[in-house]
Amino acid sequence: MKTNVGTIDRVIRILLGLLLIGLSLTGTIGLWGWIGVVPLATGVMRFCPLYPLLGISTCSK
Known part of the structure; x- marks a missing residue:
C-alpha cells in the first residue's frame, strides 16, 4: 500500500x-x-482505498 x-x-x-x-x-x-472506525483506520494507516480509484493523493510525495 502506497501512502x-x-x-x-x-x-x-x-x-x-x-x-x-x-x-x-x-x-x-x-x-x-x-x-x-473507518476514518480513524485510514488516518492511522495513511492509506485510503478509495483515493487510488479516484486518482487522488493528498500526500506531498
Whole structure:
C-alpha cells in the first residue's frame, strides 16, 4: 500500500473518527457513530482505498 493520505488529511480523519466513536460511546448518537472506525483506520494507516480509484493523493510525495 502506497501512502496517499497527507498530514492535514490524516489529522482530520483521526479527529473525526475519534469524535464519532466518542459520541457513540456516550450515547449522544446511535450505533452508526462506530462508522468513525473507518476514518480513524485510514488516518492511522495513511492509506485510503478509495483515493487510488479516484486518482487522488493528498500526500506531498
